[in-house]
Amino acid sequence: MGLNDKGAPGKNIGILWFTDGSKTNNGVGWGYHIVCENDSDPLQGHGKLGDDNSVFQAEVFAITNAARSLLASSTEAHKIIDFYIDSQAAIKAIGKISSISKVVEECINTLNSLGVNNMVMLHWIKAHVGHDLNEKVDALAKLGSTEGPYKQLPRPTTVHAIAFRDILMDKWQELWMKPDKTFNKLPFRQTRLWFENVDNKYSKDFLKLDRSILSKLIQAISGHSYLNYHQYKIGRTSTELCRFCKAANEESHHIVAVCPALSSQRQRALHTTGFDIPMDLPSLLRFLREPTIGRLFSSEGVEQTDHVSDSFQNF
Numbered sequence: 489m490g491l492n493d494k495g496a497p498g499k500n501i502g503i504l505w506f507t508d509g510s511k512t513n514n515g516v517g518w519g520y521h522i523v524c525e526n527d528s529d530p531l532q533g534h535g536k537l538g539d540d541n542s543v544f545q546a547e548v549f550a551i552t553n554a555a556r557s558l559l560a561s562s563t564e565a566h567k568i569i570d571f572y573i574d575s576q577a578a579i580k581a582i583g584k585i586s587s588i589s590k591v592v593e594e595c596i597n598t599l600n601s602l603g604v605n606n607m608v609m610l611h612w613i614k615a616h617v618g619h620d621l622n623e624k625v626d627a628l629a630k631l632g633s634t635e636g637p638y639k640q641l642p643r644p645t646t647v648h649a650i651a652f653r654d655i656l657m658d659k660w661q662e663l664w665m666k667p668d669k670t671f672n673k674l675p676f677r678q679t680r681l682w683f684e685n686v687d688n689k690y691s692k693d694f695l696k697l698d699r700s701i702l703s704k705l706i707q708a709i710s711g712h713s714y715l716n717y718h719q720y721k722i723g724r725t726s727t728e729l730c731r732f733c734k735a736a737n738e739e740s741h742h743i744v745a746v747c748p749a750l751s752s753q754r755q756r757a758l759h760t761t762g763f764d765i766p767m768d769l770p771s772l773l774r775f776l777r778e779p780t781i782g783r784l785f786s787s788e789g790v791e792q793t794d795h796v797s798d799s800f801q802n803f
Protein backbone atom coordinates (compact mmCIF):
# COMPACT_ATOMS: atom_id res chain seq x y z
CA MET A 489 0.00 0.00 0.00
CA GLY A 490 2.79 2.40 0.76
CA LEU A 491 0.65 4.43 3.08
CA ASN A 492 3.48 5.08 5.45
CA ASP A 493 5.91 6.78 3.18
CA LYS A 494 3.82 9.52 1.65
CA GLY A 495 4.97 12.33 3.88
CA ALA A 496 6.39 13.38 7.17
CA PRO A 497 4.30 13.18 10.31
CA GLY A 498 1.94 16.10 10.39
CA LYS A 499 1.78 16.36 6.67
CA ASN A 500 -1.70 15.41 5.56
CA ILE A 501 -2.17 12.44 3.36
CA GLY A 502 -5.76 12.12 2.25
CA ILE A 503 -7.51 8.81 2.57
CA LEU A 504 -11.06 8.57 1.28
CA TRP A 505 -13.37 5.87 2.62
CA PHE A 506 -16.67 4.93 1.16
CA THR A 507 -18.89 2.45 2.98
CA ASP A 508 -22.38 1.15 2.40
CA GLY A 509 -24.94 -1.40 3.53
CA SER A 510 -27.62 -2.93 1.38
CA LYS A 511 -30.62 -5.24 1.54
CA THR A 512 -31.64 -7.17 -1.55
CA ASN A 513 -33.82 -10.21 -2.22
CA ASN A 514 -30.68 -12.26 -1.55
CA GLY A 515 -30.01 -10.88 1.91
CA VAL A 516 -28.13 -8.14 3.75
CA GLY A 517 -24.64 -7.07 2.68
CA TRP A 518 -21.94 -4.54 3.44
CA GLY A 519 -19.06 -3.10 1.47
CA TYR A 520 -16.22 -0.59 1.70
CA HIS A 521 -13.83 0.99 -0.75
CA ILE A 522 -10.81 2.97 0.38
CA VAL A 523 -8.83 5.26 -1.88
CA CYS A 524 -5.43 6.45 -0.76
CA GLU A 525 -3.91 9.54 -2.24
CA ASN A 526 -1.04 8.77 -4.60
CA ASP A 527 -1.82 5.13 -4.33
CA SER A 528 -3.25 3.19 -7.23
CA ASP A 529 -4.30 0.19 -5.17
CA PRO A 530 -7.56 0.79 -3.31
CA LEU A 531 -8.53 -1.34 -0.34
CA GLN A 532 -11.94 -2.89 -0.60
CA GLY A 533 -14.06 -5.55 1.03
CA HIS A 534 -17.58 -6.89 1.20
CA GLY A 535 -19.52 -9.51 3.11
CA LYS A 536 -22.87 -10.95 4.05
CA LEU A 537 -24.89 -10.63 7.26
CA GLY A 538 -27.76 -12.67 8.69
CA ASP A 539 -31.16 -12.28 7.05
CA ASP A 540 -32.59 -10.73 10.22
CA ASN A 541 -29.82 -8.14 10.43
CA SER A 542 -30.74 -4.64 9.31
CA VAL A 543 -29.36 -2.29 6.67
CA PHE A 544 -28.39 0.06 9.49
CA GLN A 545 -26.28 -2.70 11.05
CA ALA A 546 -24.72 -3.37 7.64
CA GLU A 547 -23.84 0.32 7.27
CA VAL A 548 -22.17 0.39 10.68
CA PHE A 549 -20.44 -2.97 10.19
CA ALA A 550 -19.00 -1.72 6.87
CA ILE A 551 -17.42 1.23 8.68
CA THR A 552 -16.01 -1.07 11.36
CA ASN A 553 -14.46 -3.38 8.79
CA ALA A 554 -13.05 -0.51 6.78
CA ALA A 555 -11.41 0.88 9.92
CA ARG A 556 -10.04 -2.54 10.85
CA SER A 557 -8.56 -3.03 7.41
CA LEU A 558 -6.63 0.22 7.67
CA LEU A 559 -5.51 -0.53 11.22
CA ALA A 560 -4.25 -3.89 9.98
CA SER A 561 -2.41 -2.31 7.06
CA SER A 562 0.95 -0.62 7.35
CA THR A 563 -0.52 2.83 7.78
CA GLU A 564 1.28 5.31 9.95
CA ALA A 565 -0.11 8.18 11.94
CA HIS A 566 -0.91 11.77 11.14
CA LYS A 567 -3.27 11.26 8.31
CA ILE A 568 -6.57 12.82 7.56
CA ILE A 569 -9.07 10.08 6.95
CA ASP A 570 -12.34 11.13 5.37
CA PHE A 571 -15.25 8.73 5.62
CA TYR A 572 -18.08 9.18 3.15
CA ILE A 573 -21.25 7.48 4.35
CA ASP A 574 -24.72 7.76 2.81
CA SER A 575 -26.52 6.83 6.03
CA GLN A 576 -27.25 9.78 8.32
CA ALA A 577 -28.53 7.34 10.95
CA ALA A 578 -25.17 5.55 11.03
CA ILE A 579 -23.23 8.83 11.28
CA LYS A 580 -25.46 9.97 14.14
CA ALA A 581 -25.10 6.66 15.99
CA ILE A 582 -21.30 6.40 15.76
CA GLY A 583 -20.90 10.10 16.51
CA LYS A 584 -21.94 9.41 20.11
CA ILE A 585 -19.56 8.54 22.92
CA SER A 586 -21.09 5.12 23.45
CA SER A 587 -24.06 2.99 22.47
CA ILE A 588 -26.19 0.20 23.91
CA SER A 589 -25.86 -1.54 20.54
CA LYS A 590 -22.87 -3.90 20.50
CA VAL A 591 -22.48 -3.39 16.76
CA VAL A 592 -22.37 0.40 17.13
CA GLU A 593 -20.18 0.24 20.24
CA GLU A 594 -17.65 -1.91 18.41
CA CYS A 595 -17.59 0.57 15.54
CA ILE A 596 -17.06 3.52 17.89
CA ASN A 597 -14.16 1.72 19.62
CA THR A 598 -12.51 0.82 16.31
CA LEU A 599 -12.79 4.40 15.04
CA ASN A 600 -11.39 5.65 18.34
CA SER A 601 -8.38 3.35 17.89
CA LEU A 602 -7.88 4.74 14.41
CA GLY A 603 -8.30 8.25 15.70
CA VAL A 604 -5.53 7.97 18.29
CA ASN A 605 -2.90 8.96 15.73
CA ASN A 606 -5.03 10.13 12.81
CA MET A 607 -7.73 12.66 12.21
CA VAL A 608 -10.91 10.78 11.33
CA MET A 609 -13.70 12.79 9.70
CA LEU A 610 -17.21 11.52 8.98
CA HIS A 611 -19.13 13.01 6.07
CA TRP A 612 -22.59 12.37 4.75
CA ILE A 613 -22.85 11.83 1.02
CA LYS A 614 -26.18 11.71 -0.76
CA ALA A 615 -26.93 8.25 -2.13
CA HIS A 616 -27.68 7.43 -5.74
CA VAL A 617 -26.69 10.74 -7.27
CA GLY A 618 -24.08 9.26 -9.56
CA HIS A 619 -20.91 9.68 -7.47
CA ASP A 620 -18.53 7.07 -8.92
CA LEU A 621 -17.03 5.78 -5.68
CA ASN A 622 -20.32 5.78 -3.86
CA GLU A 623 -21.87 3.79 -6.72
CA LYS A 624 -18.91 1.43 -6.55
CA VAL A 625 -19.36 0.78 -2.85
CA ASP A 626 -23.12 0.42 -3.34
CA ALA A 627 -22.38 -2.35 -5.85
CA LEU A 628 -19.98 -3.95 -3.34
CA ALA A 629 -22.67 -3.96 -0.64
CA LYS A 630 -25.16 -5.52 -3.06
CA LEU A 631 -22.54 -8.13 -3.97
CA GLY A 632 -22.07 -8.73 -0.24
CA SER A 633 -25.77 -9.58 0.07
CA THR A 634 -25.16 -12.60 -2.19
CA GLU A 635 -21.60 -13.67 -1.39
CA GLY A 636 -18.59 -12.99 0.77
CA PRO A 637 -17.63 -13.77 4.36
CA TYR A 638 -20.77 -14.44 6.40
CA LYS A 639 -21.37 -12.95 9.81
CA GLN A 640 -24.50 -13.15 11.93
CA LEU A 641 -24.71 -10.02 14.06
CA PRO A 642 -26.96 -9.80 17.14
CA ARG A 643 -30.54 -9.21 16.09
CA PRO A 644 -31.35 -5.51 15.98
CA THR A 645 -33.58 -4.13 18.70
CA THR A 646 -36.45 -3.70 16.27
CA VAL A 647 -36.46 -7.45 15.58
CA HIS A 648 -36.74 -8.12 19.32
CA ALA A 649 -39.51 -5.52 19.57
CA ILE A 650 -41.46 -7.14 16.72
CA ALA A 651 -41.07 -10.60 18.26
CA PHE A 652 -42.22 -9.27 21.65
CA ARG A 653 -45.23 -7.56 20.04
CA ASP A 654 -46.19 -10.80 18.26
CA ILE A 655 -46.09 -12.71 21.56
CA LEU A 656 -48.28 -10.06 23.20
CA MET A 657 -50.75 -10.12 20.31
CA ASP A 658 -51.01 -13.93 20.55
CA LYS A 659 -51.61 -13.72 24.29
CA TRP A 660 -54.22 -10.98 23.80
CA GLN A 661 -56.04 -13.06 21.19
CA GLU A 662 -55.92 -16.10 23.49
CA LEU A 663 -57.52 -14.11 26.32
CA TRP A 664 -60.11 -12.66 23.91
CA MET A 665 -61.21 -16.16 22.90
CA LYS A 666 -61.30 -17.53 26.46
CA PRO A 667 -64.85 -18.33 27.65
CA ASP A 668 -66.07 -16.89 30.92
CA LYS A 669 -65.82 -19.68 33.53
CA THR A 670 -69.06 -18.83 35.32
CA PHE A 671 -71.30 -18.61 32.27
CA ASN A 672 -69.22 -20.87 30.01
CA LYS A 673 -69.52 -18.50 27.08
CA LEU A 674 -67.46 -15.77 25.51
CA PRO A 675 -67.75 -12.49 27.44
CA PHE A 676 -68.14 -8.99 25.98
CA ARG A 677 -70.97 -9.96 23.64
CA GLN A 678 -71.57 -6.47 22.26
CA THR A 679 -67.90 -5.61 21.71
CA ARG A 680 -67.46 -8.96 20.01
CA LEU A 681 -69.98 -7.87 17.36
CA TRP A 682 -67.43 -5.28 16.31
CA PHE A 683 -64.26 -7.24 16.87
CA GLU A 684 -64.24 -10.93 16.13
CA ASN A 685 -60.50 -10.89 16.77
CA VAL A 686 -58.15 -8.47 18.49
CA ASP A 687 -57.04 -5.68 16.22
CA ASN A 688 -53.87 -3.76 16.99
CA LYS A 689 -54.47 -1.17 14.28
CA TYR A 690 -57.82 -0.14 15.77
CA SER A 691 -56.25 0.06 19.22
CA LYS A 692 -53.54 2.40 17.98
CA ASP A 693 -56.09 4.62 16.22
CA PHE A 694 -58.29 4.70 19.32
CA LEU A 695 -55.43 5.81 21.54
CA LYS A 696 -54.77 8.81 19.32
CA LEU A 697 -58.25 10.20 20.04
CA ASP A 698 -59.21 12.90 22.46
CA ARG A 699 -60.23 11.40 25.80
CA SER A 700 -63.89 12.59 25.66
CA ILE A 701 -64.33 11.25 22.11
CA LEU A 702 -62.65 7.99 23.06
CA SER A 703 -65.05 7.66 25.99
CA LYS A 704 -68.09 7.88 23.70
CA LEU A 705 -66.53 5.51 21.23
CA ILE A 706 -65.90 2.89 23.89
CA GLN A 707 -69.48 3.28 25.11
CA ALA A 708 -70.73 2.82 21.56
CA ILE A 709 -68.70 -0.33 21.04
CA SER A 710 -68.91 -1.98 24.45
CA GLY A 711 -72.58 -1.23 25.11
CA HIS A 712 -71.73 0.02 28.61
CA SER A 713 -73.53 3.23 27.87
CA TYR A 714 -76.62 5.34 28.46
CA LEU A 715 -78.62 3.30 25.95
CA ASN A 716 -81.79 1.69 27.26
CA TYR A 717 -80.60 -1.92 27.11
CA HIS A 718 -77.77 -1.27 29.57
CA GLN A 719 -79.65 1.28 31.66
CA TYR A 720 -82.58 -1.14 32.06
CA LYS A 721 -80.21 -3.85 33.25
CA ILE A 722 -78.99 -1.60 36.04
CA GLY A 723 -82.48 -0.42 36.93
CA ARG A 724 -82.37 3.09 35.61
CA THR A 725 -85.01 2.88 32.88
CA SER A 726 -88.36 1.17 32.51
CA THR A 727 -87.67 -0.35 29.13
CA GLU A 728 -84.82 -1.91 27.23
CA LEU A 729 -86.49 -1.20 23.88
CA CYS A 730 -85.22 1.29 21.34
CA ARG A 731 -86.76 4.70 22.01
CA PHE A 732 -86.98 5.36 18.28
CA CYS A 733 -88.49 2.25 16.70
CA LYS A 734 -89.68 0.33 19.82
CA ALA A 735 -89.00 -2.82 17.84
CA ALA A 736 -85.70 -4.10 19.27
CA ASN A 737 -83.43 -3.72 22.25
CA GLU A 738 -81.64 -0.38 22.31
CA GLU A 739 -78.07 -1.63 21.95
CA SER A 740 -75.12 0.00 20.19
CA HIS A 741 -75.25 -2.35 17.24
CA HIS A 742 -78.93 -1.63 16.75
CA ILE A 743 -78.40 2.14 16.91
CA VAL A 744 -75.35 2.22 14.66
CA ALA A 745 -76.20 -0.41 12.11
CA VAL A 746 -79.86 -1.44 12.21
CA CYS A 747 -82.51 0.95 13.59
CA PRO A 748 -84.74 2.05 10.69
CA ALA A 749 -85.70 5.23 12.51
CA LEU A 750 -82.09 6.43 12.27
CA SER A 751 -81.58 5.74 8.60
CA SER A 752 -81.31 9.44 7.69
CA GLN A 753 -78.53 10.02 10.27
CA ARG A 754 -76.81 6.87 9.05
CA GLN A 755 -77.16 7.98 5.47
CA ARG A 756 -75.73 11.41 6.28
CA ALA A 757 -72.72 10.25 8.28
CA LEU A 758 -72.00 6.88 6.79
CA HIS A 759 -73.47 7.23 3.31
CA THR A 760 -75.46 4.07 3.79
CA THR A 761 -78.69 3.05 5.47
CA GLY A 762 -77.23 -0.12 6.89
CA PHE A 763 -73.89 -1.83 6.97
CA ASP A 764 -71.79 -4.48 8.58
CA ILE A 765 -69.44 -3.75 11.45
CA PRO A 766 -66.62 -3.06 12.09
CA MET A 767 -66.56 -0.01 9.87
CA ASP A 768 -63.91 2.58 9.35
CA LEU A 769 -63.24 4.78 12.34
CA PRO A 770 -63.76 8.24 10.73
CA SER A 771 -67.26 7.22 9.59
CA LEU A 772 -68.19 5.95 13.04
CA LEU A 773 -66.92 9.15 14.68
CA ARG A 774 -68.95 11.20 12.18
CA PHE A 775 -72.05 9.19 13.10
CA LEU A 776 -71.45 9.71 16.82
CA ARG A 777 -71.24 13.46 16.20
CA GLU A 778 -74.78 13.52 14.78
CA PRO A 779 -76.79 15.52 17.39
CA THR A 780 -79.43 12.82 17.89
CA ILE A 781 -76.80 10.12 18.26
CA GLY A 782 -74.40 12.13 20.39
CA ARG A 783 -77.12 12.67 23.03
CA LEU A 784 -77.61 8.92 23.33
CA PHE A 785 -74.07 8.50 24.59
CA SER A 786 -74.24 11.21 27.22
CA SER A 787 -76.13 11.28 30.52
CA GLU A 788 -78.72 13.67 29.07
CA GLY A 789 -79.80 10.83 26.82
CA VAL A 790 -81.00 8.63 29.69
CA GLU A 791 -84.74 8.20 29.44
CA GLN A 792 -86.42 9.52 32.55
CA THR A 793 -88.35 6.86 34.42
CA ASP A 794 -90.04 6.12 37.70
CA HIS A 795 -89.12 2.49 37.40
CA VAL A 796 -86.33 1.22 39.54
CA SER A 797 -85.82 -2.50 39.73
CA ASP A 798 -85.89 -4.11 43.14
CA SER A 799 -82.25 -5.07 43.09
CA PHE A 800 -81.16 -1.49 42.43
CA GLN A 801 -83.33 0.39 44.94
CA ASN A 802 -80.25 1.93 46.49
CA PHE A 803 -78.19 2.31 43.35
Ligand SMILES: [Zn+2]
Binds near residue numbers: 733734735742749
Ligand atom coordinates in the same frame (compact mmCIF):
# COMPACT_ATOMS: atom_id res chain seq x y z
ZN1 LIG B 1 -84.58 1.30 16.83
